[in-house]
Amino acid sequence: MRISTFFYTLKQGFVSIFKNKWFSLASVATISACLFLFGLFYAILVNFQHIVKTAEEGVxxxxxxxxxxxxxxxxxxxxxxxxxxxxxxxxxxxxxxxxxxxxxxxxxxxxxxxxxxxxxxxxxxxxxxxxxxxxxxxxxxxxxxxxxxxxxxSEITANTLSGVNALIGYVSVGIIGILLAVSVFLISNTVTIGISVRKEEIAIMKYIGATDFFVRSPFVIEGILIGLLGSLLPLGIIYVIYNRVVEYVMVKFQVLTTLLNFMPVETIFQTLVPVSMALGVGIGFIGSFITVRKHLRV
Amino acid sequence: MKTKENKRRIHKKNRAVSEQMIMLEDVSKSYSTGAPALSGVNLQIKKGEFVFIVGDSGSGKSTLIKLLLRELTPTSGQIYVNGYDVGRLKRRKVPKFRRNIGVVFQDFRLLKDWNVYENVAFAQRIIQVPTREIRKNVPSILSTVGLAGKYKAKPRQLSGGEQQRVALARALVNQPPILLADEPTGNLDPKNSWDIMKLLEEINTTGTTVLVVTHNREIVNAMQKRVITMKKGVIVSDEEKGGYIDED
Structure with a gap:
């Protein structure tokens, strides 16, 4: 691939985000919503496990x-x-x-x-x-x-803690499963709507003799950028609200402060940032790649 | 002995293919539903010819165009376009093949959000022409079709005739050996229709093989070119300096 082609493709990806701003916005919102739920749930889960682990270590x-x-x-x-x-x-x-x-x-x-x-x-x-x-x-x-x-x-504590730990495990698998199914459904819907608008555009490019790779690249870059944006947004929101929620809980439930041992937001973000970004980019990439493929057979 | 004869036959065929820009051998196409769209079509178009293909709707013209563009593959028979065995072309080789054919459609098919320059430049970008050369080639072809001053306009700001010129410029900028025009004047008034036809004729004089599918009786009768008439999936007449045959 020529350098000029690469930059052209990159530029087209950026340009088409702004050209289809409502579609882009809808996609970013969908991915954001899913990843926000994911981040929220992850923060709760990690804190729960942390609390249980701290309690366990005391046994x-x-x-x-x-x-x-x-x-x-x-x-x-x-x-x-x-x-x-x-x-x-x-x-x-x-x-x-x-x-x-x-x-x-x-x-x-x-x-x-x-x-x-x-x-x-x-x-x-x-x-x-x-x-x-x-x-x-x-x-x-x-x-x-x-x-x-x-x-x-400490018989009772031991049994209770193992039980809580197992329960958290089951619940987390269940919720993550539901979350994934919902996000895949929402994203495939959004992408399908966006693509059907550009079906004609893709067909024209193919008639002129553009390769699949050439047609697909700007869409894929667009998808990746949307995914990236959709992952950074909820991370920002979680960062802001996390400390406030922890503060609120500590003040409201002072009785439990010895038991509730929250993790600092930085520790949580060490894992959450790369995982969320990978998920966002992955969803954007796969979503655009698969959906464009359907329309390439012209 | 047999192999020698075979070799001679293949050699003869290769020569035939290289002399012809487009060659159809006993081509049939039937869709999964209904009657055959093309049956047993034989056709040869030499390099540098100007050919009209006429016929009513349902005559098989559209199917023929789609076969030539490798949008469809024939049910039986062979199609050669500029040396390519189109029926046997692998999917991933299709883009490269299509760059041999400039196409113009009735509905122009321009990219709506792009300006005139970008629409034409796109055809060069896909064959990875360096930007420096694109900046030279695009204005040059735009002035050939008479749109030098409008390179910044979006398609919706142009008249039908102007949009078709942009489409023509896009089809020609890569200097393809074949130009395929599918009802290029279908959406145009008589004056613009004539202008486009004159352009096509001009392009033909530079050596490009031009194939025009049309309904426009006046133009076909006036231009005195080779006319192939199709009806119900077969070629019913093929005349040098022909005219539009009336359906009665």
């Missing part, structure tokens, strides 16, 4: 030891636990550590009255899990280990 199993256990045995048990596949982190909390944190949290300056550590037998391991659903297996194992007096676990 721990605590192991207390039998009286008179040796430090060697405690270290041995620590190593055994660390080797388990479901374990992500093990913290040793000595009796003094436990007392210090208890003092700080509940007693403050009133702790001066104690001369001995009332929590002398409270040395423990705080065990954090890779996956909450594996908690049951780990607890069964720990209870069988010699030297362990008690295993504290």
């Amino acid at each position: 721990s199993v605590t192991v207390f030891f039998e009286e008179g256990i040796t430090d060697d045995r405690i270290a041995e048990i620590g190593e055994m636990i660390q080797k388990r596949v479901e374990v992500s982190k093990v913290n040793y909390v000595s009796a003094d550590d436990a007392w210090d944190s208890f003092k700080e949290e509940y007693l403050g300056e009133y702790s001066d009255g104690f001369t001995e550590n009332p929590l002398a037998d409270s040395a423990n391991y705080e065990i954090y899990l890779k996956d909450v659903s594996m908690q049951g297996d780990l607890v069964t194992y720990l209870e069988s280990v010699e030297g362990i007096r008690q295993v504290n676990k």
Whole structure:
């Protein structure tokens, strides 16, 4: 392809966007609407998963030891636990550590009255899990280990969180599916209307001896540009409203602030921007490519 | 012996093809519905000829044009245009083939949103003529058809006659060996019709083979060219310096 042909094609793509401004506007609006919904849903989904994950990371199993256990045995048990596949982190909390944190949290300056550590037998391991659903297996194992007096676990939280996670998975697949179907339908309709206006134009070009590639290129460039525009618009809107919504929720539901842990918009956009733009450009490209092809057989 | 004879036959045929600009051998075309549109048509048009094709609607003229442009393929028979075996042409070779034929239609078929210059320049762009040359060629062909001053006008700002001149300029700018005009005067008044015909005749004198499908009796009778008359899908007469045959 000659350079001049390339620039000519590029120019035609730009020109025809403005020439058919109502069609272009309708297409941009359609793609924008779909990608806005997609972005919105993605932001909600990611935040949900983030919240669940944060909560999950907080779930721990605590192991207390039998009286008179040796430090060697405690270290041995620590190593055994660390080797388990479901374990992500093990913290040793000595009796003094436990007392210090208890003092700080509940007693403050009133702790001066104690001369001995009332929590002398409270040395423990705080065990954090890779996956909450594996908690049951780990607890069964720990209870069988010699030297362990008690295993504290958070049964209810674990089950609830795994359930929520699975539910979010199903719902997201369902909604993304519906969204895709709707956007494909809307876009093919818009493109078909736009193309039927230019059917004659395509036929004339073909009569003069233009190749399919030559006829199609400006349309495809137009489609890509429309797709790009249609993806940038909702990204801008989401960027603006995201922080406001987070702020609003934090103020309105202050009770939940410890539980609700929103992700910063920048983190979300690291994935959302490239994915949205790829979707927009892809929809524009495929939409124009396929629809023009139908009219090339002249 | 047989192969030698075969070779001679092929050689003879190749020579025949190269002498003729357009050659139809026993061409038939039937659509999936209804009667055949063309049946057993044989036709030879030499390089540099000027030919009228006349006939009522339903005579097969339009089908003939579509076959020559490779918009349709024949049901049987062979079509050669400027050395191309049109019936066997692959789809992706069609654009290159069509650049051999300048076409002019009754309804002009100009790109409405483009000005006169762009409409003509487009034909050059598709064969990738450098912009520098396009800037020379387009004004030159526009002045040939008498539209030098109107290159900026949009088609809707032009009269029918002027629009047909633009279409003619577009058809000719790439200097095709064949010009195909399908009812070029169908939408024009007598004066403009004559002007267009004079232009076609002028173009013919430069060596371009010109094929004109028309209903215009006066023009056909006055111009004294070869006239092929079609009726119900067959050629009923083919006369040098012929006239319009009355249907009765």
